[in-house]
Amino acid sequence: MGQKKSEFDKVFSAWDILVIAFGAMIGGSPMDVAKAVGVTAKYGGSITEYEGAHKVPGKIIPLIAIPTTAGTGSEVTAFSVITDHSRDYKLTVFSYELFPSYAILDPELLTSAPASVAEACGIDAFIHAEEAYVSTAASPFSDAMADDAMKSGNIAVNPRSSHKRDIAELYHKAI
Numbered sequence: 694m695g696q697k698k699s700e701f702d703k704v705f706s707a708w709d710i711l712v713i714a715f716g717a718m719i720g721g722s723p724m725d726v727a728k729a730v731g732v733t734a735k736y737g738g739s740i741t742e743y744e745g746a747h748k749v750p751g752k753i754i755p756l757i758a759i760p761t762t763a764g765t766g767s768e769v770t771a772f773s774v775i776t777d778h779s780r781d782y783k784l785t786v787f788s789y790e791l792f793p794s795y796a797i798l799d800p801e802l803l804t805s806a807p808a809s810v811a812e813a814c815g816i817d818a819f820i821h822a823e824e825a826y827v828s829t830a831a832s833p834f835s836d837a838m839a840d841d842a843m844k845s846g847n848i849a850v851n852p853r854s855s856h857k858r859d860i861a862e863l864y865h866k867a868i
Contacts, residue, residue: 721765721774721817724758728773728791731756740775741784749788758793761802764814766821768796819843 729740731753736743743749758768773786806814822842825835 721760721762721767724756724760724765724767724793725773725775727756727758728753728767728793729775729786730754732773732786732791740773740786741777743786743788744784746787749786749790751790753790756793758796759802760796760798762806762810762814763803764817764821766818768793768798818845 732743732749733740735753736750760768769792771787771789771791773791774783775786776782777784803811819842822839825831826839826843828835831839
């Protein structure tokens, strides 16, 4: 005879679906919140208990990241940056367990971003690439990738291109 699911298990299963379906659809901050929810829903406590590196004890709730902006890269990182308003501080949780299970990049979704958001995301992407380029851990490969990203980041910041519906260009920005 199979085990009956408890009410908690039913709610937990529904919560899994909420994190997957809702958590990652917008930009970096909602994806980071979804990662934090994935940690606390599975292991309990406050996200502040997991601040720092490698404090997440294991796999989190599965997360499918579906960004609608291009710039933060949260859909492919092992970080969650959350604003702790009580300390007026941005806390960081780092764990390889925070990588989303899947990232769905659909350039059509990028067309919904207002020009000001697209420009801010372009600046964010450019800064990430610049940081990688000047890093003391940079390599010829990372320099080449950063150089290419900075060039495409400049395109994303151009207000005239922010309104373009050129899917090929948006695909390049998403990658």
